[in-house]
Amino acid sequence: MxxxxxxxxxxxxxxxxxxxxxxxxxxxxxxxxxxxxxxxxxxxxxxxxxxxxxxxxxxxxxxxxxxxxxxxxxxxxxxxxxxxxxxxxxxxxxxxxxxxxxxxxxxxxxxxxxxxxxxxxxxxxxxxxxxxxxxxxxxxxxxxxxxxxxxxxxxxxxxxxxxxxxxxxxxxxxxxxxxxxxxxxxxxxxxxxxxxxxxxxxxxxxxxEAAPPIRQVRYDAAPEDKPAMLLKVLRHHLPASAIVFCNHKATVQELTKSLTDGGVSVDGLQGDLEQFERDRVMAKFRNLSTRVLVATDVAGRGIDVEALDAVINFDMPFQPEPYVHRIGRTGRAGRTGLAISLVTPRDERKVEEIEQALGVKLEAGDAAALEATVAKAGALGSEWETLYISAGRKDKMRPGDILGALTGEAGGFAATDVGKIEIQDHISYVAVARRVVRVAFQRLSEGRIKGRKHKIERVR
Known part of the structure; x- marks a missing residue:
């Protein structure tokens, strides 16, 4: 209609x-x-x-x-x-x-x-x-x-x-x-x-009628081999933006560290994060400064990111319903989504219940293709970094003001050096190409936006 x-x-x-x-x-x-x-x-x-x-x-x-x-x-x-x-x-x-x-x-x-x-x-x-x-x-x-x-x-x-x-x-x-x-x-x-x-x-x-097309794949692994398997999965599929779901906060912390050590652009989202820190984590994820987000179901509630390439179940959920919620975040706007599950022998019953509830069979992933994946240095890093600006919508800040400050005469950057701009009530975030972020930070710190000076920070 x-x-x-x-x-x-x-x-x-x-x-x-x-x-x-x-x-x-x-x-x-x-x-x-x-x-x-x-x-x-x-x-x-x-x-x-x-x-x-x-x-x-x-x-x-x-x-x-x-x-x-x-x-x-x-x-x-x-x-x-x-x-x-x-x-x-x-x-x-x-x-x-x-x-x-x-x-x-x-x-x-x-x-x-x-x-x-x-x-x-x-x-x-x-x-x-x-x-x-x-x-x-x-x-x-x-x-x-x-x-x-x-x-x-x-x-x-x-x-x-x-x-x-x-x-x-x-x-x-x-x-x-x-x-x-x-x-x-x-x-x-x-x-x-x-x-x-x-x-x-x-x-x-x-x-x-409403479901987006989502390719649902399983890779089998022993519990102790799952962290290494996850890294292989990420290196093989190379998602620009992915959420990895775990069942426990401790797993989020462990995985975030191991993926960081593996050269992945990653952040962890836990329920005990301060709201300000959570906002920063989410801003970086939305503008692709962070490519992989590791979260529990509780911490991940409300996450709705455009163009999410993949959802990965590091731990299988205990019921089919959370599985549906998790994978529904990929495959939006007519794009085919990708949902990957790392399955241990103890997870077989959960998988059977999910397949029965959804009326689909999880596709067996090609383990040989994973093993053949070449670990390219920096392949899972991000080309973007996020800058924080201490003014937002209520301060009459607009995306065009920030873009103009960076690409105008004072900034001098190309429009392609500026990524997503997010305006909140009293703060803003902008993604800047990593290769120029140091200079962009300096020029915004020393210069003015709409004739006013603002506090600028690099969001780590």
Missing amino acids: DFAALSLSPPLLQVLGELGFQTATPIQAQSIPVLLQGKDLVGQARTGSGKTAAFALPLLLKVQLQDRRVQSLVLCPTRELCAQVAGEIRKLGRRMPGLQVLVLAGGQPIRPQLEALEKGAHIAVGTPGRVMDVLGRDALDTRRLATVVLDEADRMLDMGFREDMEHILGALPPRRQTVLFSATFPPDIAALSRTFQKDPVRVTVEDT
Whole structure:
């Protein structure tokens, strides 16, 4: 179905055209008409199906820009996912003058978020814990709130947010639209729907319809041989961007060290990292300054990286469902994904359950090809390094300002020397070619961006 047939406003259709989106995905085609009618909805679709736009476009269509009070609230399981959802809403609403989308999430001071609420926002995207905190301070005016969306509701339940979710839904105006999006539909989700929704429309997109093409490969190894096998797998497939999943924090630390010693551009993501450090790790991974990220399922929640080449299960998950969540991060936007599993004899039962649940057989990897792989020095290093800049969106910093500072007369670098630029609320990150990063750091430190000096750091 074309977006033009979905009763969207001219500004939204203009942005969709600018972004190259002509045809709605199945979840969008089925959900948008229901949401525009104001009905409650339960949408079941896996990650990568286009569900964010499925609820974002109706929210934007119904926003009253002249009324700067929160009209829609989106709950997400993690701060990273909040930032991604808010970014998508801002992108789709960029032709709506004065639109304010606010992130209410933990891991950063609450005071700036409270001040932003006082100034006024149209749409809030938040984690259950921080939204609970804001409601407890009577800082969130819900009188104009018309729609609440629970994004990845099953994961919020998995993370122990059930009581928070129920408290938040109970505190919101009863005359509202309640929308649940979930990859799965366990009994807890059904109970939540029965309690807080009114005659919801159920929209289910079958996995075969939404699933990206993912090649699923297994390599067999003894437990003690897995670290060496992982290095061979990486050297053979040479992914520009890959996530390696482990079941334990200690394994993350051990693998990060062994891969670093093997010449791999790698970082570890653990649940006990400070939020500031986690943000830096993720910024480097998103802009390809780090090629391989090692993480546990808990630490990896909310990771959603564009164009992820491969997901590697260093440890097989204990259930099929986490396996589906893991591999769903590769194979986006029509590209074939790659999911590799390192299988020990003790994992055979897990593999059988996964194959039965997914209705597929994991392809046996070519072990001989791995052994024949030539270990090229630097083949798994990164050509990029990340610079931190102490100003962001709230300071009126824009990607073009940073690009101009680096490629203009004062910087003198070629555009090809500058990679991805990421603007957050009060900080920014930019990837710079490693061969010129020292000079780029010096020139940005000594120079000015938009006429002002900023603190610049090389993110190690």
